[in-house]
Amino acid sequence: MSRLGLRLLTSLFFLSAAVSPVTAQPAAPVSEETVHEVAAQLRCVVCQNLSVADSPSEMASQMRAIIRDRLAAGERPAEVQQYFVDRYGEWILLSPPRRGFNLLVWLVPLAAVGVGLVTVAVLVRRWTCHRRDHRPTRVDVDPAMSERIRREVDSGP
Amino acid sequence: MTADLGYGMTLVALVLAIYGGAAAAVGARAGRPALVESAQHAALGVFVLITACFALLTYAFLTFDFSVRYVATNTNLGTPFYYRITAVWGALEGSIILWSWMLGLYTLILILRHRDSARELYPWALATMLGILAFFLLVMTIAAPPFQRQVPVAADGRGLNPLLEDTGMITHPVALYLGFTGFTVPFAFAMAALITGRIGDTWLVLTRRWTIVAWYFLSLGLLIGGWWSYHVLGWGGYWAWDPVENAAFMPWLTGTAFLHSVMIQERRRMLKLWNIVLVILTFGLTLFGTFLTRSGVIASVHAFTQGSIGALFLGFLALVVLTALGLVAWRWEAFRSQGELDSVVSRESAFLLNNVLLIAAAFTVFFGTVFPLLSEAVRGVKVSVGAPFFNQVNVPLFLSLIFLMGVGPLIAWRRASLESLKRNFLWPVVLGVAAAAAAFILGVRSALAALTLATTVFVGATIGVDFVRATRARLRAGEALVPAVGGLLRRHNRRYGGFVVHLGILLIALGVTGSHAWSVQTEATLRRGETAELAGYRFRFDDLTAVEESNHFKVVGAFTVSNGRVLDVLRPAKKFYPQEQSPIAYVDYRLGLKEDVYLVLGDFARDGTQATIKLQVNRLVSWIWIGGVVLTLGALLAILPERRTPA
Amino acid sequence: MRRLWRWLIPLAALPVLALLAYGFRVDPRDIPSPLIGRPAPAFGLATFEGAPLSLAAHRDKVVVLNFWASWCQPACYEEAPILERNWREYRDRGVVVVGVDIQDRREPAEKFVREFGLTFPNAQDLTGAVSVDYGVYGVPETFFLDRQGRIRVKHVGAVTDAVFRANVDRLLAEPGSP
Numbered sequence: 001m002s003r004l005g006l007r008l009l010t011s012l013f014f015l016s017a018a019v020s021p022v023t024a025q026p027a028a029p030v031s032e033e034t035v036h037e038v039a040a041q042l043r044c045v046v047c048q049n050l051s052v053a054d055s056p057s058e059m060a061s062q063m064r065a066i067i068r069d070r071l072a073a074g075e076r077p078a079e080v081q082q083y084f085v086d087r088y089g090e091w092i093l094l095s096p097p098r099r100g101f102n103l104l105v106w107l108v109p110l111a112a113v114g115v116g117l118v119t120v121a122v123l124v125r126r127w128t129c130h131r132r133d134h135r136p137t138r139v140d141v142d143p144a145m146s147e148r149i150r151r152e153v154d155s156g157p
Numbered sequence: 158m159t160a161d162l163g164y165g166m167t168l169v170a171l172v173l174a175i176y177g178g179a180a181a182a183v184g185a186r187a188g189r190p191a192l193v194e195s196a197q198h199a200a201l202g203v204f205v206l207i208t209a210c211f212a213l214l215t216y217a218f219l220t221f222d223f224s225v226r227y228v229a230t231n232t233n234l235g236t237p238f239y240y241r242i243t244a245v246w247g248a249l250e251g252s253i254i255l256w257s258w259m260l261g262l263y264t265l266i267l268i269l270r271h272r273d274s275a276r277e278l279y280p281w282a283l284a285t286m287l288g289i290l291a292f293f294l295l296v297m298t299i300a301a302p303p304f305q306r307q308v309p310v311a312a313d314g315r316g317l318n319p320l321l322e323d324t325g326m327i328t329h330p331v332a333l334y335l336g337f338t339g340f341t342v343p344f345a346f347a348m349a350a351l352i353t354g355r356i357g358d359t360w361l362v363l364t365r366r367w368t369i370v371a372w373y374f375l376s377l378g379l380l381i382g383g384w385w386s387y388h389v390l391g392w393g394g395y396w397a398w399d400p401v402e403n404a405a406f407m408p409w410l411t412g413t414a415f416l417h418s419v420m421i422q423e424r425r426r427m428l429k430l431w432n433i434v435l436v437i438l439t440f441g442l443t444l445f446g447t448f449l450t451r452s453g454v455i456a457s458v459h460a461f462t463q464g465s466i467g468a469l470f471l472g473f474l475a476l477v478v479l480t481a482l483g484l485v486a487w488r489w490e491a492f493r494s495q496g497e498l499d500s501v502v503s504r505e506s507a508f509l510l511n512n513v514l515l516i517a518a519a520f521t522v523f524f525g526t527v528f529p530l531l532s533e534a535v536r537g538v539k540v541s542v543g544a545p546f547f548n549q550v551n552v553p554l555f556l557s558l559i560f561l562m563g564v565g566p567l568i569a570w571r572r573a574s575l576e577s578l579k580r581n582f583l584w585p586v587v588l589g590v591a592a593a594a595a596a597f598i599l600g601v602r603s604a605l606a607a608l609t610l611a612t613t614v615f616v617g618a619t620i621g622v623d624f625v626r627a628t629r630a631r632l633r634a635g636e637a638l639v640p641a642v643g644g645l646l647r648r649h650n651r652r653y654g655g656f657v658v659h660l661g662i663l664l665i666a667l668g669v670t671g672s673h674a675w676s677v678q679t680e681a682t683l684r685r686g687e688t689a690e691l692a693g694y695r696f697r698f699d700d701l702t703a704v705e706e707s708n709h710f711k712v713v714g715a716f717t718v719s720n721g722r723v724l725d726v727l728r729p730a731k732k733f734y735p736q737e738q739s740p741i742a743y744v745d746y747r748l749g750l751k752e753d754v755y756l757v758l759g760d761f762a763r764d765g766t767q768a769t770i771k772l773q774v775n776r777l778v779s780w781i782w783i784g785g786v787v788l789t790l791g792a793l794l795a796i797l798p799e800r801r802t803p804a
Numbered sequence: 805m806r807r808l809w810r811w812l813i814p815l816a817a818l819p820v821l822a823l824l825a826y827g828f829r830v831d832p833r834d835i836p837s838p839l840i841g842r843p844a845p846a847f848g849l850a851t852f853e854g855a856p857l858s859l860a861a862h863r864d865k866v867v868v869l870n871f872w873a874s875w876c877q878p879a880c881y882e883e884a885p886i887l888e889r890n891w892r893e894y895r896d897r898g899v900v901v902v903g904v905d906i907q908d909r910r911e912p913a914e915k916f917v918r919e920f921g922l923t924f925p926n927a928q929d930l931t932g933a934v935s936v937d938y939g940v941y942g943v944p945e946t947f948f949l950d951r952q953g954r955i956r957v958k959h960v961g962a963v964t965d966a967v968f969r970a971n972v973d974r975l976l977a978e979p980g981s982p
Binding site for chain 1 (some may be wrong): 390391392393394397398399400427496497498499500501506509510513514516517520521524525528532535536538539540541542543544545546549550554678679680739742757759760769771
C-alpha cells in the first residue's frame with residue numbers, strides 16, 4: 001500500500017469525532033480472577049491456541065465482557081462455559097471435556113509412562129540378575145595396597 | 158534476470174547434491190575413494206551455490222527488487238533496512254533456503270572434521286547428508302521456489318508481517334534451525350553405523366560434540382522464541398503449547414534423553430540399540446516439526462502456507478523413518494549384547510529413569526498435538542487440546558525429572574552404597590525439606606509450588622555439595638582457591654559443564670513456577686487521569702498519542718507506574734499496518750528480578766480520553782532468561798576439548 | 805517367527821503416518837456449527853439509521869443473516885454487491901437480508917454501507933454479544949434461517965450467487981409455519 005494509503009488511514013482517525021465505544025465494565029461485583037479462570041479454559045476463536053484470558057484481540061476482549069456479564073447475572077462458571085460450548089462446539093474448550101473418547105488423551109500418556117516404568121523395571125531386574133550370575137571370582141588384594149588406595153580415594157574428589 | 162539466475166543455481170545445486178549422494182554411496186559400497194572425493198567436491202559446490210542463492214536473494218531484498226515475488230510479498234518500500242535482511246528468512250521459501258544453507262554448512266564441517274577419522278562410517282554419513290540436502294533443494298526447486306518471477310512488477314510490495322519486525326527475528330529461526338539441522342549429523346552417522354554394521358561406540362564418540370551443539374542451539378531457539386513471544390506478541394506469556402512450539406519441544410526432549418543415555422553406552426557398553434532408535438526418533442521429530450509448520454494440517458500461529466509442500470514433507474518423513482527403522486530391524490542380530498547392572502540403586506538406573514520420563518513427556522506432547530486430528534478421524538468431532546491439558550500432564554513428569562537431576566550426577570556408577578548415599582544426599586534433603594517448610598511459613602499455600610521449591614533447593618544443594626567437596630579436596634592438596642576451581646572446571650569440564658547446564662535448567666524451572674503460581678492480572682478501563690491498582694502498583698492513564706512511522710501508524714498510551722514513588726512511564730502501543738487486517742498490540746513492560754510489570758493496550762476512544770488496558774504482574778519470569786544464559790555457559794564448558802594431562 | 809517381531813518397529817510408524825496423511829483431507833479452520841437446526845437466537849439492535857432491528861419483525865420470512873466488517877478484505881467486499889443484488893431480487897418473495905457489523909468502528913462501517921449502496925437493514929453489534937450468540941468466529945459468515953426461525957445453513961466465507969440462490973430457493977420451497 002502506498003504512502004497515500006497510509007495518509008488516508010491516519011486521516012480516518014483524526015477526522016472522526018465520534019467517541020468509539022469502549023467495552024464498558026458493569027458495576028457488578030464479579031472478581032477479575034473468576035473471569036480470568038473461566039476465560040483461561042476457553043479458546044480464543046480468532047487466534048491460534050491462545051486462551052480468551054490471554055489473547056489481546058478484540059474478539060477475546062468482547063468474549064471476556066460477555067463472561068463478566070453472565071457471571072454478574074448469577075451464572076455459575078460451568079454454565080458460562082456451557083453457553084460457549086453450545087454455540088461453538090467442544091472445540092472451544094482448551095481441554096477436551098473428559099467424556100468418552102476424549103479420556104484417551106489422558107489415559108494413553110499415562111499408560112505410556114506405566115509401560116515405560118515397567119519396561120525399565122523388567123530390564124533392570126534382568127540385568128542385575130544376570131550380573132549376579134556372572135560375578136567374577138574375587139581377587140585377593142595386598143592389604144597395604146588396599147590401605148593406600150583407600151587413603152587416596154578419600155582425599156580426592 | 159535475478160529470478161532466472163537464482164532458479165538456475167538452485168537447479169544445479171540440486172543435481173550436484175543428488176550426484177554427490179549417489180557417488181558417496183557407490184564409493185562406499187564399492188570401496189572407491191575417488192568417488193567419495195568427487196562427492197566431497199560436489200558438496201562444496203552445493204554449498205557455494207546455496208550461499209550464492211542466499212546472497213542473491215538478500216541483494217534482491219536490499220534493492221527492493223519487486224520482480225521477485227518473494228520480495229514483493231514480504232517487504233515494501235517502507236520496510237527498514239535491518240528488517241529487509243531478516244525478512245529473507247521470514248516466510249516459507251526463505252526458511253527453506255536457510256535450512257538448506259545450514260545443512261550445506263554442516264556437511265562441509267563434517268567433511269573437514271571426519272574425512273580422515275572414520276574411514277568406514279564417513280562415506281555413508283556423507284551420502285546421507287547429501288541425500289537429505291538434495292530433498293530440501295528439491296523442495297526449493299519445485300514446491301517453494303524463492304526465485305519466482307512476479308509479473309507484472311508492482312511499484313510497491315506488500316510488506317513484512319509486523320510481528321516479525323523484531324530482534325527476535327534474526328536470532329530465533331537461526332538458532333532453532335541450527336539446532337534442527339544439527340541433529341542431522343548424528344543421524345547420518347547412525348545410518349552409517351547401521352549400514353556398515355559398525356554399531357559400536359565409534360559413531361557415538363564421533364557425534365558427541367555435534368549432539369551437544371545441536372541440543373544447545375535447539376534450547377537457545379526455544380528460549381529466544383519464549384522471549385520473543387513474551388515481549389512482542391502481547392499476551393503476557395512465553396509458551397502457549399502451540400502445535401509448532403510442541404514440534405520444536407519434542408526433539409528437544411528426545412535429544413536430552415539421547416544426551417544422557419549415550420553416557421551409559423560410553424561407560425557400560427549398553428543400550429546400543431536404544432541410542433540408535435533415539436537419534437532416529439529425534440531426527441524424525443525435527444522433520445515432523447517442519448512438516449507441521451508448513452503443511453497446515455494442524456492450525457497454528459506459526460503455520461506458513463499450505464499446498465503441495467505438506468505432502469512432500471510427509472513423504473520424506475515417511476521415507477526417512479521407514480528406511481531408518483527398517484535398517485534397525487535388519488541389523489537386529491548385531492544388537493545382541495548382555496546388559497549388566499550391579500545394582501538397582503545406581504547412576505545407570507537414574508539415567509534409565511531419566512530416559513523413560515523424557516520419552517514419556519515427548520510422547521504426551523505428541524499425542525496431545527495430534528489428538529484433535531485423531532478425534533476428527535474417529536468421531537468426526539473437532540476438539541482442542543491446549544495449555545490446560547499439557548500443563549496438567551507434564552508438570553509431574555518435569556518435576557520428577559528435576560528431582561532426578563539432583564540424584565543422577567551424585568549417585569555412584571554401578572552400585573551406590575548406603576554410606577555414599579548418606580554422604581551425598583543428607584544435606585540436600587535436609588535443605589529441601591527446610592525450603593518447603595520455609596515456603597509454607599512465608600505463606601505459600603500451593604502444594605505444587607512448595608514441592609517445586611523444595612526440589613529446586615534439593616538439586617541446587619546437590620550441585621553445591623559436589624562442588625564444595627571437590628574444591629575442598631584440591632585445597633587440601635595445597636592449591637589456592639581460584640586455581641583450584643579453575644582447574645576443577647577445566648579438568649572435568651564435561652561433568653561441571655553438565656552441572657552448570659543443570660543449574661540453568663533449575664533457574665528456568667524457578668521462573669516457570671513463579672510465573673505460573675504467583676502471577677496476577679486484571680483488566681481496567683480508565684479515563685484520563687484515573688488509576689488502576691494491581692499487586693501494590695498503581696497505574697495512571699496519562700495520555701494517548703498518535704505517531705506516523707515509515708510503514709505503519711502507531712497509537713501510544715502513556716501510563717505512569719508507581720508503588721509509593723513514581724517508577725516509570727510505560728507506553729504500550731497499537732500499531733496499524735495497511736497490509737494487516739487488525740491492529741497489532743505492542744506491550745510495554747518493566748522487567749525485574751522478582752517481578753515484571755506488563756501492560757497491554759486494548760480498546761481506546763478516538764479522542765484519547767479513555768483506554769482499556771490489561772495489567773499483569775508476572776513473578777520471577779526474568780529467571781527463565783537468566784537460566785538461559787547459565788545454560789549457554791554450561792554448554793560451552795562441556796564442549797571444550799578434553800585435557801589429557803592433569804591440571 | 806521370532807525373527808519377524810523386529811519388523812514391528814518400522815511398521816509401528818505406519819499408523820502415525822497414516823493419521824498425518826488424513827490431516828490433508830480436513831481443514832483445521834473449518835469448525836462445524838452446533839446451532840444447525842436450532843432456533844436462531846433473538847437479538848435487539850439498532851440499524852445505522854436508528855430503526856430497531858430484530859428477528860421477531862421478520863417472522864414467516866426466510867432470513868439471510870450476514871456478519872461482516874469493514875476491515876474484512878477481500879471477502880466482505882466481494883460478497884456485498886452479491887448480497888445487495890439478491891436482496892433486491894428476492895425482497896418481494898418473503899426473503900429478508902440482514903447485515904450485522906462486528907468489531908468495527910462506526911465511521912468505516914457507514915462508509916462500507918454507502919460504498920456498496922446497501923439497502924437491506926444493517927446494524928452494529930457493539931458488544932459482540934450477537935456474534936458470540938451465533939458462534940461466529942470470523943467474517944464473513946452467513947446464516948440461512950427458515951420460516952420457522954431455525955438456523956438451517958451456516959456458510960463461512962464470501963457468499964456467491966449460487967450459494968445464495970440454492971439455499972434461499974430451497975428454504976422458500978418449504979411450507980411456512982403452521
